[in-house]
Amino acid sequence: MLQRFRKIAGNGGQAGLSVSGSRVAYARVREHRDGRPEIVAAAVNKAAGKNWAQQLNSQVRGIDTTRLPLVSTLPEGSYQLLLVEVPDVPADEVNDAIRWKVKDLLDFPVDETVIELLPMPRTSMGSGAPDTAYAVATRRSNVEDHIQLLQSAGIPLEVINIPELCMRNIAAHLPQDSSGVAFLHLTEQQGILTVSRQGTLYMIRRIDRGQEYLRSATDDFARTEALATFVLDIQRSLDYYESHFDRRPLAELVLGPGSDICGLGDTLREQLGLSISQLDLNELFEVQNAVSQEQQNECLLAIGAALRVDPVAA
Secondary structure, X not given: OOEEEOOOOOOOOEEEEXXXXXXXXXXXXXXXXXXXXXXXXXXXXXXXXXXXXXHHHHHHHHHOOOOOOEEEEOOOOOEEEEEEEOOOOOHHHHHHHHHHHHHHHOOOOHHHEEEEEEEOOOOOOOOOOOOEEEEEEEEHHHHHHHHHXXXXXXXXXXXXXXXXXXXXXXXXXXXXHHOOEEEEEEOOOOEEEEEEEOOEEEEEEEEOOOHHHHHOOOOHHHHHHHHHHHHHHHHHHHHHHHHHHOOOOOOEXXXXXXXXXXXXXXXXXXXXXXXXXXXXXXXXXXXXXXXXXXXXHHHHHHHHHHOOOOEEEO
């Protein structure tokens, strides 16, 4: 079912937080007077210690003294994302059935796991095709520790999200989203590819290589091999989208800030025949102060978290 989204509520807006290794990024977004989101603040601590929440609180106080609801993301590597068929059981039994279905795919004991479902649109594979969903699975202790850390620092946590949904939140504001758009963001260690259309997320693909992998390709042969890996993963993902959802081929792929490394954009354009564009948050949103490309890359998921809005029935 397609979803529409409420505008960002309240003049104060909302804050977002993302954690990846020792890097902690924070952003605040509110609704501008013209109706577009406005990036009010974006900050990153690249060498946060164990008391990063306290450090963040001090940093946030310097940016804005208003206590804002905060949307945090699960840290990179702390959860698994599994595409599953939704069992034909009563609604109140679905989670237990999914838990049993994925127990052998988890990297941690199932009785220590929290699982949430992210329903996906129906495919075009026929009326008898089962519904599918992404199962987000993480250790219960990961969630509890994250909540406790923020609460101890006095940071008002509203909800915990995943990076893939943060990317959807940004893609929903792209002009290309009206007809469907692929969006690729590279962190240091991985790539995240999403395909969305009219605010609805159709597909998520993780690529287990990121900026570090591309930068390490220092000769022509290594660079060609590295780029070929991305081309193959993206081609397979777009083929899946077109075949399973009976959609026209996507014409454009948007690269996240700082993700066009080693000629990745040109390679994708030449080998996949796609129009490639580079996201600039200064152009997509209102900004109080221009945000550098490096800072956009580091704070992208935090900004996406801050853009979270509650879905309402279409």
